[in-house]
Amino acid sequence: MIWLQLFYSFFKIGLFGFGGGYAMLSMIQGEVVTRHEWLTPQEFTDIIAISQMTPGPIGINSATYIGYTATGSVWGSVLATLALVLPSFIIMLILYRFFMRYHNNQHVTDTFAGLRPAVIGLIASAALVLMNSENFGSPTDDTRQFVASLLIFGAVLVANFFFRVNAILLIVLAGVAGFLIY
Secondary structure (H helix, E strand, O other): OHHHHHHHHHHHHHHHOOOOHHHHHHHHHHHHHHHOOOOOHHHHHHHHHHHHHOOOOHHHHHHHHHHHHHHOOHHHHHHHHHHHHHHHHHHHHHHHHHHHHHOOOHHHHHHHHHHHHHHHHHHHHHHHHHOOHHHHOOOOOOHHHHHHHHHHHHHHHHHHHOOOOOHHHHHHHHHHHHHHHO
16 A cells, blocks of 8 residues: 555655755655655655755655655655656656747746746745754754754855855865764
8 A cells, every 4th residue: 555655645746846856845744754654754854865965856866765765665766756757757748749839928938937936935845844953953952053053054055145155065064064063
């Protein structure tokens, strides 16, 4: 039964997860942590961290890791990854013909313009999902970790947004800072 649930969950995420992998994270968490309880919040956070570090799209990487973790089998990885990609593949085959014929149409242009705010909202939702006590600590449980996490977060945000520092350099520096502080 878990195989069918796994396929259905990731097919649904692939079908309705507009905006890429980061926008899908809240949907993935809702399915695998909250609804089916295949993972704990800590395991989900760890899988997201690993998915960010490995090459490839975060949505596909996380589906692969979650499929393996939920089933204990490589076939679970294959099934979850295929289920996540399949809706996009089917939709792209259908839309290719439509878009090539109507790509200059004002209604099509307006539709894509209307999707942009929704995608931004989904990405913001993913950011909020990751701002939890597993990642930042808790001000009541460990004030030092919480303050240090906020300082690292703020420094990376400022360096990226205002000074356009390379993201890979920021990841390495944040890792070094975390190692030295903790």
